[in-house]
Amino acid sequence: MALSNPLTIMSPQKTSVIAIVGFVAAVFGLLMVSGAGPAYRLGLVDLTGVLVLMRWGAWMGLGAAAFALVGAWITRPGAQRRGFALTLTGAVAGAVAFGVPFALLQSSKASPPIHDITTDTENPPRFVAMIALRQGSPNSVEYQGEAVAGRQRMAYPDIRPVTLAESPDAAFKRALTAARDIGWQIVAAVPAQGRIEATDTTLWFGFKDDIVVRVTPTAAGSRLDVRSVSRLGEGDLGKNAARIRAYLRRLQQ
Numbered sequence: 001m002a003l004s005n006p007l008t009i010m011s012p013q014k015t016s017v018i019a020i021v022g023f024v025a026a027v028f029g030l031l032m033v034s035g036a037g038p039a040y041r042l043g044l045v046d047l048t049g050v051l052v053l054m055r056w057g058a059w060m061g062l063g064a065a066a067f068a069l070v071g072a073w074i075t076r077p078g079a080q081r082r083g084f085a086l087t088l089t090g091a092v093a094g095a096v097a098f099g100v101p102f103a104l105l106q107s108s109k110a111s112p113p114i115h116d117i118t119t120d121t122e123n124p125p126r127f128v129a130m131i132a133l134r135q136g137s138p139n140s141v142e143y144q145g146e147a148v149a150g151r152q153r154m155a156y157p158d159i160r161p162v163t164l165a166e167s168p169d170a171a172f173k174r175a176l177t178a179a180r181d182i183g184w185q186i187v188a189a190v191p192a193q194g195r196i197e198a199t200d201t202t203l204w205f206g207f208k209d210d211i212v213v214r215v216t217p218t219a220a221g222s223r224l225d226v227r228s229v230s231r232l233g234e235g236d237l238g239k240n241a242a243r244i245r246a247y248l249r250r251l252q253q
Contacts, residue, residue, distance in 0.1 A: 019083030032057030061097025
């Protein structure tokens, strides 16, 4: 009588196809979203192309995340298929690919559709040297008046002039130092006019926004006003207001 072999030969577990598909789709979605900025900076796509990349990357990420969650159930510990870690990685990557554009969209909805922010809406600082550099930019440096000012006051009531208890010369030096410290590219610095013009380039997309700082004498010392204007886009996702706040904080440190 033949004895049965006590060793049972087990077939190796196969990696779930769903896990693989979910992971690959999530990576592609994440690459589309994260690559939109560098692609724009390199001139490979225009703004329309950026929106297309981010839109499709977001939807691909969302679909991949859902797919990966199904795969996580199929490949859970003790299940017949492998790929649990792969599905979790895909779910996270897909969530990020969807989450970044979604957060930008929500920020766009929460911010007013303006791209010109200033501490003085009645007599905003004027650009001089920057005008030549902005030739060809869709957005003008001409202030649009109450239509913009009213929206700014509603959205950013804290954006106001700063009074410094020091001479205009000292205030100008402080303002210029703060602009350099914060990383702006100085285009013009004219102490006699109390005017500083600079450009700030956003990290991801490389959008260029322009700033003008104005220092004027007062009875108490000096008054400082700031204006930040985007070269592109109807809205700015609150970037110009955030830039002015950061600068004024630096100035008063």
